[in-house]
Amino acid sequence: MxxxxxxxxxxxxxxxxxxxxxxxxxxxxxxxxxxxxxxTHYDYGPFVWDRFYHVILPSDKDLINFIKEIGLGDKLRWRPTLTGCYIDQKLYSISNTIEFLRFPPLTLIGKMRLAITLLYGSRIKNWLKLEKIPVEDWLLKLSGRNTYEKLWKPLLLAKVGENYKRVSAVFIWAYIKRLFSARDSSLHKEQLGYVEGGxxxxxxxxxxxxxxxxxxxxxxxxxxxxxxxxxxxxxxxxxxxxxxxxxxxxxxxxxxxxxxxxxxxxxxxxxxDKVEYLGVICMALITRKPLVPYYVVNLADQRIPFTGVIGMSNLVALKETAGLHITYFPKYIHFKDPLFQKSDDELLKMFFQGLRLIFPDINTDDIVVAHINRATKIQPLQVLNYSKLxxxxxxxxxxxxxxxxxxxxxxxxxxxxxxxxxxxxxxxxxx
Ligand SMILES: Cc1cc2nc3c(=O)[nH]c(=O)nc-3n(C[C@H](O)[C@H](O)[C@H](O)COP(=O)(O)OP(=O)(O)OC[C@H]3O[C@@H](n4cnc5c(N)ncnc54)[C@H](O)[C@@H]3O)c2cc1C
Incomplete structure (x- = not known):
């Protein structure tokens, strides 16, 4: 045919x-x-890599099988990575259970409620009932204010920007489900993957x-x-x-x-036309030295225009990126957000102001180049009752x-x- x-x-x-x-x-x-x-990829000058950051989870079975099937199984690479969190102007590592238990911004009760939320969320089968509940209400009820403000809100902002206020609990349930299946996966435990050459x-x-x-x-x-x-x-x-x-x-x-x-x-x-899309503006910064030791840092700081720091070079071998470090700074916004009208120069200025707040010691000589990449339609926004919409x-x-x-x-x-x-x-x- x-x-x-x-x-x-x-x-x-x-x-x-x-x-x-x-x-x-x-x-x-x-x-x-x-x-x-x-x-797709982007030519950053010294090397070519993905326009936006992409990672493969060990639980991505359909994708991994597909990559193997098309003959690229030997190009899959796995590496242990760290996760960070920027709260109250401080960077914390929450990469393992001990660090998490020690994590100062959360109270002990907050940590216990978080564990309950994750366990409870991962066992829900009937997601349709979650569609009627705003994600914020669901998380506040299960995890409490402290855990919500310190952990969930930065995560929501990192994933959907200010749109989180209109998103249903299905969004975070799907996220928890993916997270749990990654942890259950026996293969390459706690590692993240990519394909050589991106x-x-x-x-x-x-x-x-x-x-x-x-x-x-x-x-x-x-x-x-x-x-x-x-x-x-x-x-x-x-x-x-x-x-x-x-x-x-x-x-x-x-x-x-x-x-x-x-x-x-x-x-x-x-x-x-009723389907609203989530868009992203993402700065990719190429530096001579690493900015963070983490693959991902979620952050929610009103003074900072981006909501995450993705240290791609903590996952991808440096030979892929000409010995340089690539870090992405995403900001997720509504597809009709006026920020999309701003020029790359205006956005770079804005992102650099935020960058200097987190990394006040950053040396301009270490910066090789910075690019703004944008996409207006990444995925439909999972607003309340999305499956009916x-x-x-x-x-x-x-x-x-x-x-x-x-x-x-x-x-x-x-x-x-x-x-x-x-x-x-x-x-x-x-x-
Ligand atoms: C910032 C960011 C981070 C991400 N991180 C990850 C990650 O870590 N791991 C992961 O697995 N996924 C990640 N993703 C998601 C991943 O990129 C998507 O799953 C994937 O790109 C979706 O593919 P698609 O073909 O459905 O849509 P698209 O990639 O949007 O493809 C649709 C294509 O259709 C073309 N098109 C549209 N209209 C027309 C037309 N009229 N004529 C011809 N062509 C047309 C478009 O140009 C486009 O190329 C991320 C995405 C973003 C934006």
Whole structure:
């Protein structure tokens, strides 16, 4: 079958690979000049690495199996890492049980309530009831004010920014679930992973395998219109060119769908415009010396514009980054936040002011370069009752299919979930 896939991110390419292995002729259309979507790479000058930080958990079984299946098992690297927390203008390590028990900002009762929250949360099966509860209320009730203010709030801010006030308890439940499955995993306990060469290695390999199976990958190709063909199959229009396919599969953001499909092609119960997206502005700083010994530091400090410090070089071997250190500083915001209108220079100035507050001794000679990367649509915001809000998209045509991350109603967005959804999609044999 001749199949057109819209979107060359992890979802589109994993799907393209799986379908091409089943003997279909695949064409992938990707708007950007390079593949990868949010998982794409960036040329930092001295080296190339992921545009945004990505880590593989030992429990990411679907993803790890996929990486092995495409022949990159020997490129997987695992390393023990540390976790930090910046509270009341101090950096703490909370990387093991002893450090956690000693962690001064939490009272003993606070620590016990945290343990209960984690245990209780990890055992919940019926997540739908959590959708009605604001995450803040749920955490305050279970963990208490002290633990909420010192630990949960910084984490929420680190993950969704100020939007946490509107997010449901499902969000943190999915996070706890992922955290617990990582701890249960016997393989590579307490270690985090990456692929040598970053996700570029994964996308280069996928492109090679899809092409070898007779597929086409078109970058710089924005799909503008998808319409049914009277004789069967679908038309996909991009850059003014119209191509015919037996089937078309859309993997882009849901709120784009209605704007590029023929009337009546999709039946969206509710409106996809109601889906609000989470965006991110992320500074990547390249330095000669490490800034922190941690892979991740969560922080919630009103004076500081970013909500996390990701010491990528504490995970990734220095030979990957030309002997230099890469640290990411994310700020998660609503996709319509006016901050997106600011220039890179304005944002760099803002982020550097925050940087100097945490690292007052930072030597400018140690800074090689700083970049601002941004993405307006990372994932739908899991607001209250999201599963009812998410448009029930029924494609009205058997030759048009949709698979995208707005359908993750009870999962966090990560590449393991993406591969899992692709695997599930392949099991339903509608092709
Ligand atoms: C800051 C950050 C940190 C992250 N950290 C991790 C992590 O540690 N571990 C992890 O596993 N995951 C992480 N993720 C999540 C990971 O990046 C996503 O799981 C993944 O990128 C989702 O892939 P996707 O294909 O669903 O979506 P996307 O990557 O958004 O891909 C969709 C693609 O469709 C294309 N497209 C849209 N419209 C059109 C059109 N009309 N025509 C043609 N092409 C179109 C877009 O250009 C895009 O390339 C992180 C993400 C971010 C932003």
């Amino acid at each position: 001749n199949i057109g896939i819209i979107g060359g991110g992890m979802m589109g390419l994993a799907l393209a690979y799986r379908l091409s292995q089943e003997g279909h002729k695949i064409t992938v259309f990707e708007s950007n000049k390079q593949l990868g979507g949010l998982t 996700y570029k290695t994964v996308f280069d390999q996928l492109e090679k395998l899809i092409s070898a199976a007779g597929g086409n990958i078109c970058t710089g190709a924005t799909v503008e219109y998808i319409a049914p063909c009277a004789e069967g199959g679908m038309w996909i229009e991009h850059n003014g060119v119209k191509e015919h396919f037996d089937k078309a599969i859309f993997t882009g953001p849901v709120n784009l769908l209605q704007h590029i499909t023929a009337p009546d092609l999709v039946n969206v119960a509710g409106t996809s 998410v448009p029930k998209i029924a494609t009205e045509h058997e030759d048009f299919l949709i698979l995208n991350n707005s359908q993750f109603v009870s999962d966090t967005l990560n590449n393991n979930t993406v591969v899992h959804h692709v695997n599930e999609f392949m099991k339903k044999s509608f092709l």
